[in-house]
Amino acid sequence: MKHLLLLRHAKSAWPDGVEDHDRPLADRGRRDAPRMGAHISAAGLNPDFTLVSSARRTQETWALIAPALAKPCPSRTVTAIYEADPAAILKAIHEAPAESRTPLVIGHNPGFEDLVALLAPEGEAGALARLGTKYPTAGLAVIAFDIEAWADAAPGKGRLDAFVTPKTLP
Numbered sequence: 001m002k003h004l005l006l007l008r009h010a011k012s013a014w015p016d017g018v019e020d021h022d023r024p025l026a027d028r029g030r031r032d033a034p035r036m037g038a039h040i041s042a043a044g045l046n047p048d049f050t051l052v053s054s055a056r057r058t059q060e061t062w063a064l065i066a067p068a069l070a071k072p073c074p075s076r077t078v079t080a081i082y083e084a085d086p087a088a089i090l091k092a093i094h095e096a097p098a099e100s101r102t103p104l105v106i107g108h109n110p111g112f113e114d115l116v117a118l119l120a121p122e123g124e125a126g127a128l129a130r131l132g133t134k135y136p137t138a139g140l141a142v143i144a145f146d147i148e149a150w151a152d153a154a155p156g157k158g159r160l161d162a163f164v165t166p167k168t169l170p
Contacts, residue, residue, distance in 0.1 A: 002150070003091065004060065004119075004143045004158065005047055005104040006112050007036065010056040010064070011137040018132040023059045032138040033061045037068025039169055040104075043162075045142065047104035050075035051092055055084045058106045061138070065106075073104070081107040086115040096150040103150065109135050116141045116160065121155065121161025131163045139165045 010029030010076045014035065018024075025033070040047065047069065052062045054077050062075060078092045089111050113135040120143045122128075141160040 002100075002145045002147060003045065003102045003161070004145065004153065005040065005102060006044060006113050006116060006141040007061070007065075007104060007106050007139055008109055008135055008139045009053070009055070009058045011062045013052055021054070022056050025057055025064075029057070029061070030064065031136065033064035034068050035166055036140060036164075037065035037082060040065070041068055041070045041163070043164075045102060046070055047073050047102050049073065049097055049100040049102075050104040050106065051078045051081060051096065051109045052076070052105075052146070053081040053084075055082050055108070058108070062106050081105065081111075082133070083108060084111045085165060086111055086151040087119050089115050090153065092118075093153055094151045095110070098149050098151075100150065112139075113166050116143065118155045119143055120158035121156060123127075123158075124162060127160050127163035130165070130168070131160065136165050136167075139163065 010033040012024045013026040069121045142162040144161045145158050
């Protein structure tokens, strides 16, 4: 069983005169990102590869999550994930290393929300209900796949195992 972790970037700031791509994390985002990293580690999810959007807020989210993980995790910046539709995000996932069991993707909405609905229309009832309400910043969707390679990830082949947000953490 493989697991895909889709983490929306932590809460970002909206400074005047700063382009969207270059927006930094807000104070809340700098607090939430390490908490989500600690949750990922405590839940035993242990990502073994990370794909990160090129946006500043996703890069900063990754920089705060990585130290909280149980093991070091290689990462790759993927410009195509920034403001991407589900098809572009899925294409990046298809290109994840074949040996990866648990890739983490750090990106944006609405692409993530749409991708989860596409890949995992079924799953744990509480997770589906929370996701149906909102995919907030620092929200983490955990999708299980019974596939051999990430190139086989396709619509309807996943199952939503969990959807965790900073507000649902203790």
